[in-house]
Amino acid sequence: MRKRNERRVRIEAAFDRLRTSIAAALGAAENEHARVVADRAEQEFALRIAQHGVAAVRRDPAQVTERPDDPAFRAALNTALREREENYAEWTERGPDGIGALVDAEAPGSAGEPWPDWLGRVGSAQTPPGLWRIGTATVPDAPAARPFPAAVPLLDESHLRISTGGASADVAETLVQNLLLRLLSHFQPGMVRVHVWDVAQLTGTFPGLYPLTGAGLLTVHDPTRLDEMLEVLSDHIRRIHTGSLLGGHTSLRSLAAETGHRSEPWRIAVLLGNGEALREEQQQQLQRIARNGLACGIQLIAVDLTMTVNSAVESITLLDGEHARASTTGPDALVRLDDAPPGPEISKASSAIAEVFEARRARVRTFADLVPDRLWTQRSTAGLHAPVGFAEGEPVWIGLGDASPHTLIGGPSGSGKTNFLYGMLGSLAARYSPDELELYLLDFKEGVSFAQFTPGRRDPTWLPHAQLVGVNVNADREFGLALLRFLSAEMRRRADIAKEHEVTKLEELRAEDPDGRWPRIVAVIDEFQYLFAERDAVSAQATTLLEDVARRGRSQGIHLVLASQDVSGIEAFWGKPAIFEQFILRIALPKARRVLAETNQAALELPRWHAVVNHESGVKHGNEIARVPDATARDTLDVLQRKLWEQREPGAAPPRLFDGSHLPVLSELADFTALRAPARAPRVLLGQVIDVAGTAAAVRLPQSPGRNLAVIGSVREDATSVLGAAALSLARQHAPGDAEFTVAGLLDDAAADATATAEALRAAGHHVALIGMDGIAAALADLAATVRARTAPRPHYLLLYAADAAHTVLEDKPGPGQPSGMDHLRTALKQGPELGVHVLGWWRSAQRVKTSVGMGPVDDIGAWVAFDVHGSELSPFAAGQVVSWSPRARRGLFFDRATHSRPEVILPFDLAAAQEATDG
Numbered sequence: 005m006r007k008r009n010e011r012r013v014r015i016e017a018a019f020d021r022l023r024t025s026i027a028a029a030l031g032a033a034e035n036e037h038a039r040v041v042a043d044r045a046e047q048e049f050a051l052r053i054a055q056h057g058v059a060a061v062r063r064d065p066a067q068v069t070e071r072p073d074d075p076a077f078r079a080a081l082n083t084a085l086r087e088r089e090e091n092y093a094e095w096t097e098r099g100p101d102g103i104g105a106l107v108d109a110e111a112p113g114s115a116g117e118p119w120p121d122w123l124g125r126v127g128s129a130q131t132p133p134g135l136w137r138i139g140t141a142t143v144p145d146a147p148a149a150r151p152f153p154a155a156v157p158l159l160d161e162s163h164l165r166i167s168t169g170g171a172s173a174d175v176a177e178t179l180v181q182n183l184l185l186r187l188l189s190h191f192q193p194g195m196v197r198v199h200v201w202d203v204a205q206l207t208g209t210f211p212g213l214y215p216l217t218g219a220g221l222l223t224v225h226d227p228t229r230l231d232e233m234l235e236v237l238s239d240h241i242r243r244i245h246t247g248s249l250l251g252g253h254t255s256l257r258s259l260a261a262e263t264g265h266r267s268e269p270w271r272i273a274v275l276l277g278n279g280e281a282l283r284e285e286q287q288q289q290l291q292r293i294a295r296n297g298l299a300c301g302i303q304l305i306a307v308d309l310t311m312t313v314n315s316a317v318e319s320i321t322l323l324d325g326e327h328a329r330a331s332t333t334g335p336d337a338l339v340r341l342d343d344a345p346p347g348p349e350i351s352k353a354s355s356a357i358a359e360v361f362e363a364r365r366a367r368v369r370t371f372a373d374l375v376p377d378r379l380w381t382q383r384s385t386a387g388l389h390a391p392v393g394f395a396e397g398e399p400v401w402i403g404l405g406d407a408s409p410h411t412l413i414g415g416p417s418g419s420g421k422t423n424f425l426y427g428m429l430g431s432l433a434a435r436y437s438p439d440e441l442e443l444y445l446l447d448f449k450e451g452v453s454f455a456q457f458t459p460g461r462r463d464p465t466w467l468p469h470a471q472l473v474g475v476n477v478n479a480d481r482e483f484g485l486a487l488l489r490f491l492s493a494e495m496r497r498r499a500d501i502a503k504e505h506e507v508t509k510l511e512e513l514r515a516e517d518p519d520g521r522w523p524r525i526v527a528v529i530d531e532f533q534y535l536f537a538e539r540d541a542v543s544a545q546a547t548t549l550l551e552d553v554a555r556r557g558r559s560q561g562i563h564l565v566l567a568s569q570d571v572s573g574i575e576a577f578w579g580k581p582a583i584f585e586q587f588i589l590r591i592a593l594p595k596a597r598r599v600l601a602e603t604n605q606a607a608l609e610l611p612r613w614h615a616v617v618n619h620e621s622g623v624k625h626g627n628e629i630a631r632v633p634d635a636t637a638r639d640t641l642d643v644l645q646r647k648l649w650e651q652r653e654p655g656a657a658p659p660r661l662f663d664g665s666h667l668p669v670l671s672e673l674a675d676f677t678a679l680r681a682p683a684r685a686p687r688v689l690l691g692q693v694i695d696v697a698g699t700a701a702a703v704r705l706p707q708s709p710g711r712n713l714a715v716i717g718s719v720r721e722d723a724t725s726v727l728g729a730a731a732l733s734l735a736r737q738h739a740p741g742d743a744e745f746t747v748a749g750l751l752d753d754a755a756a757d758a759t760a761t762a763e764a765l766r767a768a769g770h771h772v773a774l775i776g777m778d779g780i781a782a783a784l785a786d787l788a789a790t791v792r793a794r795t796a797p798r799p800h801y802l803l804l805y806a807a808d809a810a811h812t813v814l815e816d817k818p819g820p821g822q823p824s825g826m827d828h829l830r831t832a833l834k835q836g837p838e839l840g841v842h843v844l845g846w847w848r849s850a851q852r853v854k855t856s857v858g859m860g861p862v863d864d865i866g867a868w869v870a871f872d873v874h875g876s877e878l879s880p881f882a883a884g885q886v887v888s889w890s891p892r893a894r895r896g897l898f899f900d901r902a903t904h905s906r907p908e909v910i911l912p913f914d915l916a917a918a919q920e921a922t923d924g
């Protein structure tokens with residue numbers, strides 16, 4: 005952008021210099037006049053020479069004197085010539101060459117070179133040159149009338165007005181046709197579209213360009229239907245303002261500078277008038293088009309049309325069949341217009357352009373065509389733009405930004421929704437670096453569709469933009485909540501920092517903090533309807549969070565992409581227009597229902613592997629139909645991913661993978677490896693919370709009442725995993741000998757687990773008493789005695805593997821009036837924690853815990869993890885609150901009175917894998 009502006013300033017300055025040096029030269033000649041008057045004999049002549057112009061008098065002295073040999077005349081003429089030379093010296097020396105060099109630089113290829121060098125060759129440029137050549141100029145009054153090229157700025161810069169003056173209409177037509185040929189030949193075919201309205205004739209204008217009509221590159225409007233053409237142009241302006249330019253850009257040019265591609269062709273409207281005024285309403289409409297058109301790529305070339313425009317306009321006035329004056333070269337330069345190429349050459353060139361355009365339109369575009377030549381060149385400051393498919397060979401783009409913050413994608417199973425997402429993600433990831441775009445990808449479908457973005461055994465690459473990938477989460481709706489919660493928190497964080505900079509939006513924040521890293525975030529949730537699958541607390545929370553992110557994400561650069569087989573049944577959407585309305589970009593795959601507006605049936609007629617892309621909330625006039633390339637096949641997205649991966653920052657971390665079908669491995673968890681001895685209030689890891697960071701679920705065991713842990717449930721694997729993880733984490737937080745462990749295996753089935761735990765603790769150097777059913781009563785009696793005597797010398801952890809299995813044994817009293825084993829257990833539970841004695845026990849049902857701890861409130865169990873226990877049985881353990889929990893395989897519910905307001909779902913660890921890892 006800056007470069008363009010500099011270029012423009014340079015061009016304007018050069019032309020200003022040209023005009024002022026010519027004007028100065030002429031002005032100086034006028035001053036001369038005054039001086040000469042004082043010197044009589046010579047003066048008389050000098051005066052008349054000045055009046056006629058020195059060049060003219062030299063050509064024809066008879067204008068001034070009948071005696072050209074008169075010494076006074078000669079002296080006056082010589083003086084005038086010498087002074088003219090002096091005045092023009094700077095221009096003569098530098099002017100023509102300077103302008104020549106400028107035009108060379110600013111009008112490359114077909115914009116400036118003679119037609120034999122380019123006519124017939126099809127252009128490929130994407131960005132417009134600053135100048136377009138019209139002919140050769142000279143300044144006749146200059147002492148050495150050296151020629152220099154004459155050119156005008158056009159596209160995005162200014163309109164052009166041509167007056168035929170004394171010349172015939174043909175001359176104007178040739179001039180316009182030359183310019184059109186230069187324009188059409190410069191760019192990739194299709195980038196320039198021409199509309200012609202000729203008041204004088206129905207056909208016959210620009211016959212050489214006719215081959216372009218069939219391809220739709222040239223539209224000739226009926227002389228009586230100017231309104232129609234003006235309406236077409238106005239429509240384009242309206243559409244561009246409400247579409248492409250909604251994201252805050254004021255022109256297609258600045259948008260293109262940002263996105264690296266021109267999203268709309270230039271439309272050149274040639275109006276050939278006859279000098280008569282247009283009707284008032286046409287005049288007004290034309291003025292509106294002139295005013296707003298340049299920003300939207302609409303360029304007027306008006307010949308003999310009386311109109312006042314208050315936007316940039318250059319003008320050319322024809323003088324005769326060959327010459328003209330142009331506003332860029334000023335009134336003193338005479339422009340000899342370039343000749344037209346021969347007619348057959350013009351037709352041939354037009355046909356070539358039309359053919360290439362048709363071929364482009366017809367060619368089969370693949371995933372590779374979605375990938376730009378240069379990767380990671382776009383900046384996401386104002387939004388994200390990427391092509392997702394093709395219409396008639398040309399890319400169809402999507403935009404995520406202030407104007408269309410979020411996307412809803414619908415399509416029944418097999419319609420290619422996942423494939424569409426792949427194409428879209430690939431196209432975005434190829435354009436924006438990971439510093440400009442971060443991806444959070446979540447798939448509720450069974451299967452592993454997004455897993456390919458994480459490193460795997462066969463393919464170690466990953467998508468560097470991906471921060472988080474969640475697969476097989478259909479049973480873990482909480483993971484969807486976790487993602488929404490994360491987005492909501494990130495949104496708040498961004499808003500707070502923006503506020504510190506006294507701005508409100510990400511775009512402004514980026515301007516204020518140019519060195520900061522502020523990527524846009526795209527969060528994709530495939531089959532998001534699972535989030536709302538049940539009428540429960542998860543759905544309710546999801547609705548609230550979704551509303552928050554959907555409404556406020558826009559200004560913080562956080563974009564949601566929600567995809568679903570069927571959006572019709574999602575109450576959260578239909579019942580909450582406030583959410584739905586934020587999803588302005590709609591993508592409908594064949595047979596998708598309700599993604600588009602109700603009256604918009606486009607998806608029903610869509611052929612296979614096509615999509616309706618609609619940036620206008622699904623209303624019909626926003627439909628763009630795109631053919632979607634295959635992004636699922638081999639050598640498509642996988643190849644791109646490898647390329648992007650190779651470009652990643654050194655040290656970049658792979659995305660976190662949450663795979664609902666796998667359990668986390670304790671030894672791989674940063675929360676585990678960070679545990680250190682000595683710890684005053686050890687952190688006991690029990691499993692993993694379902695959140696974006698993969699945080700461990702942990703309880704602290706300070707020396708205070710109630711800090712015991714109950715694991716409740718009948719499934720051995722789950723319960724022993726929690727106890728094992730707890731023991732291993734405690735082992736890391738005490739130096740050998742600083743703590744005591746008693747591990748009680750009270751159930752045959754769990755004996756091996758208890759032994760494994762004891763061995764792991766011993767391996768870490770700790771003192772462990774491993775006991776069975778026969779030793780439990782004595783061990784409890786000892787522990788209770790220590791507690792009662794308040795003499796516990798060091799922390800002591802009692803790990804009970806199936807505490808309830810010992811109930812009968814513990815209920816025995818050694819003698820009348822003496823406390824039972826159960827009494828000792830209760831003493832340890834109640835009074836132990838404040839002395840550093842903690843019970844971590846597994847009970848096989850909620851009722852059995854109650855039997856152990858006695859009736860009344862269960863204050864002594866400060867934290868618990870429950871597995872196959874129904875929510876209703878758990879409320880006494882959660883301070884009486886209603887616990888809604890339907891047990892599911894390999895998931896537990898965790899509650900810690902000290903930190904939780906309500907229980908949360910956790911995944912137990914896969915301890916066998918941890919063991920293998922340690923062994924390995």
Ligand SMILES: Nc1ncnc2c1ncn2[C@@H]1O[C@H](COP(=O)(O)OP(=O)(O)OP(=O)(O)O)[C@@H](O)[C@H]1O
Nearest residue numbers: 416417418419420421422423424613632633634636
């Ligand atoms: N544009 C396309 N061109 C060629 N093949 C495609 C295209 N889109 C999808 N396919 C193929 O069609 C099949 C189904 O596509 P995809 O998995 O994307 O559909 P879906 O709508 O996500 O279905 P589901 O929800 O059942 O997974 C895949 O085998 C994929 O390779």
